[in-house]
Amino acid sequence: MNGNDRQSDPASPGDSAVLADAEADIGDGEARLDLDQAFDSGTLYALRAAVQAHAIQAGLPENRTDDLVIAVHELAANAVRHGAGAGRLRMWERDGALHCEVSDSGSPASGIQAGPGGNMTERWPFLQGHGLWLVRLVADQISVFSGPGDTRATVVFFLSGQDPSVSAPD
């Protein structure tokens, strides 16, 4: 039930209910939710600091940590400036890669209608300019999901600097 889901959201990281939810959400492989943090215009600085700390902890090289921080910042900035004005970041590690999902669950200011056949540019007209271009440049992978009143962008950074699913034997 949605009501129950929302109640479990503010639980502290490490809470088993949150972890169970997260694992169900974030993929089939072995995953660990590292960070789940709400943000708005007043907390972008704290968001960057938290992402940086967790990326370093996960073993991402320094220059790639800088790239991850700016990718998350630009996505979050888009949510603040052109979307709902606030959002949520979830960060987890899976299969040798860091995943950062920025969600903006309010209605975008521009009032776009997501259509099943539309391309990403049509669904996210607010994600333009140098910000998103830079995210695409620095991230190893980026995916965007957009539904009615719910937009989620996920960037993936490989911890070893290359795609583990390609380089791993087997």
Add this chain to the structure above:
Amino acid sequence: MPVSAYTQVTELSTDAHACLTFGEQEDLLDLTAAFVRDGLASGFRVVVLSDSPQLATAKLGWREIAAETAVAAGQMVMAASQDGLVGPQGFSAEQAMDWLRDQLADSRRQGYAGIRVALDMSWALRPMTGIEELPVLEEEIAGVVSGAGMSVLCGYDRERFDPVTLALIARFHSHAVAAATYYDDPVLRICRQYVPPGIRLAGEMDFLASEALALALGEAIRIDGDITINMANLSFIDASSIRMIMEAAASLDPSRTVVLRCRPAIKARFAQLGADRLPKVSLVGVDER
């Protein structure tokens, strides 16, 4: 204190006793550099007292002040605190004033029309005997500069000196000097840079402070000549801020250039967004501090 209570360092009179309060070492160096530059340009004797004359010479060097040349020519003196204001037995206002009067007499003897003395007061933070005489020194300096063709700039770190001391010594100064500041909070500081002219960003810069950045860039553009954007103490900058700086650079007359001083990671970010391909822009890397 409201900004209007401050005097621009470039507008100090020839017998000013100015109190420079700073929050960052860069402010002290920058405002001292402006004070020194204008003094040298006026043909005055210039004395700079600091904990490390060697370091101060190097730091004035990148601010386009040829301290070594001026010292060799006799127009400039780079003095160490322990050779000037502080003696081996500690501090005494009388001894410090003797040193200052010597500087003035020496300057006059050599025919200089005036003298400028920049004092980095950080030596007074160290525990030493006689330091309670600091206000006496400041009061006596006020008495000497009047009508003497001597101006003295005393640099106090407002984070490290206690407010009571600062309030006490401020009374004996004729002017209060600080960097013109466009934005200042715990995360970000944007202020004017005097030497070389431009602006200085420290901390983390993002779109939330874009109005202040636009104002600072606008004022820098209105001043003639080349512009330096000093980001040596900037650890983060977002795409929209980089874009604003690049647009400001692109709007300049072709004869003017923009120097971007930044750490390697920030430099790489500017290059990613195409700043290294702008003909008027030069990207200069600095070591992390």
